[in-house]
Amino acid sequence: MAVADQERARAELRGVASVAEASVTAEDPAPFVSLYQQRWESTDEALAQARAELVAVGGPDEVAAFDKVVEQVNEYRSVADAAMTTVLNTDKDSIMASAQEIQQQLRPPGLKAIVALEELANEQRGKLADEQAAADRAADAAECLRERRDFNVELAVQAEVIDNAAPAPTEHTFAVRVVNHRDDAVLLAHLVEFVERRNVAVHAEHTVGHE
DSSP, rough: HHHHHHHHHHHHHHHHHHHHHHHHHSSSOHHHHHHHHHHHHHHHHHHHHHHHHHHHSSSSHHHHHHHHHHHHHHHHHHHHHHHHHHHHHHHHHHHHHHHHHHHHHHHHHHHHHHHHHHHHHHHHHHHHHHHHHHHHHHHHHHHHHHHHHHHHHHHHHHHHHHSOOOOOOOSOOOOOOOOOOOOOHHHHHHHHHHHHHHHHHHHHHHGGGGO
């Protein structure tokens, strides 16, 4: 991953700066030379891997921005190499007298290169976060669309089969009249029945022939 390699390069570059400044005030700067070279090799390796990944997955603008940062790193390399050469080839008393001046020459370009690598890594990290967020939103939208489609299908089936099915059209329909049977109608029926029974009884008393 380009971001990880850029961060590793930044860490190695900080190591380069620490070794270079420590060699200035060391009693014997010779042991620092091999460590200084190892740090630069690790820095170059991380930078090469980061660039290769950017070329593979990034755009030309990202590669160009990375190359500008590498230029700043190489500018610091020139200053640091010159300082290490001075420390190794100058007597200790002279170096100690000019140690502060040498360190002041080392720090600005070193800090500039380190900060540039950090900012580049942060930009790459932000881009990756935006891409991941966009992918998550797209996945969520697709999932919502799928759930909505399933929901509409379920509603259609439910409406057709169970809950809201429309009644089938009837054939040969006729008007229907609703009769409300109230209590007074029932009472009237009883009275009519009673009168009819009395009429039958009266007719029975007046039989034919009066016998």
